[in-house]
Amino acid sequence: MAALTQAAVGAEAPVSRPRRRGGLVPLVLLAPALLWLVVFFVVPTISLASQSLQTGDIDNGFTLTWNFAVYAEAMARYWPQFLRSMVYAASATLGTLVLGYPLAWFIAHRSGRWKNVLLVLVVAPFFTNFLIRTLAWQIILTDNGPVTGFFRATGLTAVLQAMGLTDNDSLLGSQFAVICGLVYNFLPFMVLPLYTILERLDVRLLDAAGDLYANGWQTFWRVIWPLSLPGVVSGTLLTFIPAAGDYINSRLLGNTQTVMIGQVIDAQFLRVLDYPIAAALSFILMAAIIVLVAGYVRAAGTEELV
């Protein structure tokens, strides 16, 4: 993850131009990894597409009939789950940005000699299996727990209910819990790229902005934010892509009304055994993410990112 962050932000790796023509050497070096990626990534993608266009059933086998109608059928049946996944992933991405930005700034510029300790603590939860940590959220948000008690006492439950994020005065088993879980799970993916970019930001720029009569908000919005955009872009990508496909949080923290598309794909592939529909949904998810990401990267003007 740190590697992806580093690669995406382009930090600490001065782009030195490869300087040799090695004849066959690079090909020999590349061969194993390349072979692996082609056989087990490119070929399966084609096999996924082919599976989606086959008809038949699990007992009699499937045959390729170029049944493009399956895509329309998949969308007609599962567009709510699909849309929900996109909305949840976008909300979670926004949540990680809002929470991660102050934390990244705090670690980069206000933590003094605690900087390394805090960085380690941001990453350390990853060493505990994420299912275990998500199960811990079930304990935290349980009905008789202190968190739910606090939310009820301060009237926050009523606010969440009015916003439609919870169905009753419980927190567990709601959209609120699912989005909180997603934010929690992907927060480090946002904090690390933001930290990398904010840490390199010259703090004298803030004094300069102050000298030019910018107030705090103007300094942030017109100086800090534009300079931190590369970190924001890679952080949002690193959060949105896995969040859109995730179904652990919606399964463990949500209810039947929070089912995300990953859950449907999993069930269709592994329990219902309707491979064509499952493959079509999987393919649509991938295509949707590629289109969204390409559009987003273009809009953000950082094409060299990939």
Added chain:
Amino acid sequence: MAWLRRNLVVIVGLLVMAYILMPNLVVTMFSFNKPNGRYNYEWTQFSLDAWLNPCASAGLCESLGLSLWVAVVAALVSTVMGTMAAFALGRYRFRGRAATNLLVFFPMATPEVVMGSSLLTLFIAMGIPSGQVTILIAHILFTVSFVVTTVKARVASLDPALEQAAADLYATPSQAFWKVTFPLVAPGIAAGALLAFALSFDDYIVTNFNAGATTVTFPMFVWGAAQRGTPVQINVVGTVMFFGALAIVGFGQLIGARLRIGSRRKEAL
């Protein structure tokens, strides 16, 4: 009020930090719980039972062993393949380099559920039964890109003058590589290997698609357990992993500090 405004970012930062760490504290706390019934959701009573009998939960230790084995093998294979590819991409110009970079990037940008399901369709189409082999294939696939990216960054930041200097001092190309280049790249390779191990050890979604019914890794065990009741032993494993990682990092920092002090002393002499 002015104080609050000045320190707002610190307060918010600490609150977010608490949000990040809270589940781990809960995991640790509930590893000392003695729940009534099968679900470990409510605090009842302090107990060391789970810590004293970590394997008492049937299947837990077997799954842990399988996960460790898979993670070690996957990390080894993807580190060797990934490092070789990183040297090729970081040091040589050749046709198709940009396309190769893109191919390496794509698996990292694919949602796990898509990668897992597309691999499953391949295994179904080829009639390969799910099991340890398919798990290993999948794990090597989604870890190798991370190794390539980590090591490539290190290779790209190398100063080419160093190898030239080695050649000037009559080092053969292989001596220059093993005595100069490789030690400089080694920290990147170690980081890539650790990352690969951690990713493999933690994976549930891709594994679930390609494991079949009888091969149970640790994350799959946890998932299965969560449907039937949660054994306290899960929390013990989670606690050991969390504090173990902190200890390793702390120890590494300590050794790093010692080495720096040592080399400074030598310089002083």
